[in-house]
Amino acid sequence: DGGITQSPKYLFRKEGQNVTLSCEQNLNHDAMYWYRQDPGQGLRLIYYSQIVNDFQKGDIAEGYSVSREKKESFPLTVTSAQKNPTAFYLCASRRTGLLTEAFFGQGTRLTVV
């Protein structure tokens, strides 16, 4: 089945540690996105990529890093520089161009302990 997969579903991290969230899609989409969701604040854009080997910062990129070495994969690293990383992280992908809908993974809930 075609889709977008995030792993793991739940992730616990100790303060000061970096952690990488996985996002893989087999929809042949060029564009991929990472969002952070906190209660009552909706989705905030962290990073996005419209083509392999290129990505752009969103509104809240500080403390995060990404790579886009393959079309199918867009991993997000939450670094120790992110002061409040506990949140629900959502990855999405879509075809480039106008009038295209986004497909979302099921999310990763990251908790700092």
Add this chain to the structure above:
Amino acid sequence: SQQGEEDPQALSIQEGENATMNCSYKTSINNLQWYRQNSGRGLVHLILIRSNEREKHSGRLRVTLDTSKKSSSLLITASRAADTASYFCATDGNQFYFGTGTSLTVIP
């Protein structure tokens, strides 16, 4: 931030009633989309309206768009308990931004 805003933040209605939620945004857009999110899950696309359209229907969904006011509304008619979820608008311009969401509860 380019994030849009939705109101109300929360809405509780009886089954069978209509639910209306509104979205305001800041940037120029190519189109506006609405998504649904069940608790703790990813978002699912509902409907897309182009910037040159004023109204669009899909089943029990009706979306309006007023680009002069930079606003959109989503109407769900004859609501069902299964419609309970959060609803988000997304603006599609140079980037792809989501609103703050409306949490809808439909009481059986």
